[in-house]
Amino acid sequence: xxxxxxxxxxxxxxxxxxxxxxxxxxxxxxxxxxxxxxxxxxxxxxxxxxxxxxxxxxxxxxxxxxxxxxxxxxxxxxxxxxxxxxxxxxxxxxxxxxxxxxxxxxxxxxxxxxxxxxxxxxxxxxxxxxxxxxxxxxxxxxxxxxxxxxxxxxxxxxxxxxxxxxxxxxxxxxxxxxxxxxxxxxxxxxxxxxxxxxxxxxxxxxxxxxxxxxxxxxxxxxxxxxxxxxxxxxxxxxxxxxxxxxxxxxxxxxxxxxxxxxxxxxxxxxxxxxxx
Numbered sequence: 001x002x003x004x005x006x007x008x009x010x011x012x013x014x015x016x017x018x019x020x021x022x023x024x025x026x027x028x029x030x031x032x033x034x035x036x037x038x039x040x041x042x043x044x045x046x047x048x049x050x051x052x053x054x055x056x057x058x059x060x061x062x063x064x065x066x067x068x069x070x071x072x073x074x075x076x077x078x079x080x081x082x083x084x085x086x087x088x089x090x091x092x093x094x095x096x097x098x099x100x101x102x103x104x105x106x107x108x109x110x111x112x113x114x115x116x117x118x119x120x121x122x123x124x125x126x127x128x129x130x131x132x133x134x135x136x137x138x139x140x141x142x143x144x145x146x147x148x149x150x151x152x153x154x155x156x157x158x159x160x161x162x163x164x165x166x167x168x169x170x171x172x173x174x175x176x177x178x179x180x181x182x183x184x185x186x187x188x189x190x191x192x193x194x195x196x197x198x199x200x201x202x203x204x205x206x207x208x209x210x211x212x213x214x215x216x217x218x219x220x221x222x223x224x225x226x227x228x229x230x231x232x233x234x235x236x237x238x239x240x241x242x243x244x245x246x247x248x249x250x251x252x253x254x255x256x257x258x259x260x261x262x263x264x265x266x267x268x269x270x271x272x273x274x275x276x
Contacts, residue, residue: 041137043073045129048121050145055117057149059110059156060090063117065148069140070125090116172216177202180212188219196255197226204247216270224256227264227272235265235274245276 046066055063064087071080090113098109133139172186177198185194194217201207201215214229234240244263251261263276 041132041135044138044140045070045073045125045132046140046145047129048118048126050140050142051121051125052114052118053142054145054149054152056114057146058152059094060113060117061087062145062148062152063087063121064090066145067121067125070128074128177207178209178213181207181209182214184214184216186216186218189217189224193217193224193255197251200250200254220262223260223262224251225262225264226251227266227270229266229268229270232267241265241274241276248276 046069051063051066054066064083068080068083068087071077071083094109094113098106101109129139172184173191174182174184175191175194175198176182181198183194183198185191197215197217198207207213216227216229218225218227228244230240244265248261248263251263252258264272265274265276266272
């Protein structure tokens with residue numbers, strides 16, 4: 001038997017060549033370029049710089065509000081609520097430190113708060129914001145940051161004014177006789193009477209430059225009222241009350257032109273616990 005000739009004619013198609021010619025190659029896409037019709041975010045985010053600017057103007061709260069607005073736009077409601085809560089706590093802590101720290105250290109409170117907000121904004125949302133811009137998103141208006149910052153300042157000022165009105169002694173005139181020694185005069189009492197009383201208390205050793213001491217003088221009809229702020233329960237000490245009792249005739253003669261004098265022993269909140 002002769003071998004079968006398996007040679008194809010010259011015009012027979014080459015199947016392998018046909019497969020190669022019909023091989024599918026997907027279109028290439030440059031992923032470095034975002035498709036604005038598909039990928040561009042429809043919302044605007046506040047930049048970390050805007051957060052820092054708002055906190056510089058008005059403290060931690062406005063900066064945290066901007067962080068919260070960003071989280072809300074990203075549908076991260078829980079994180080937004082936490083940011084607002086953090087702003088409230090940080091603002092309260094800042095105020096507490098500003099009141100309780102010695103005056104020479106108070107400058108560091110707002111400065112430290114601002115630097116903390118700068119770090120917080122970059123840490124929490126720096127990468128989020130950069131990704132937003134890379135995807136074609138836009139930044140929110142800086143006027144919102146400025147408005148929140150200024151608005152926060154106005155709220156704080158209004159609160160301070162209201163607090164001062166309620167605590168009217170802080171608006172009263174006063175004379176200082178040492179770093180923490182003062183006489184407040186109000187309701188008809190004069191500066192001259194305050195200065196004479198302060199000089200007398202210095203001579204008596206009450207104003208001695210040691211510790212904080214506050215005295216307030218007022219008028220109650222024809223009667224002069226002298227109020228001393230004492231430590232808790234000091235008004236119950238018989239020796240202390242006797243000492244102040246002995247001062248009344250001299251106060252009347254040397255300070256108040258012979259008018260009757262009432263001495264009141266008060267606590268730190270100017271609440272009277274004993275009258276002499």
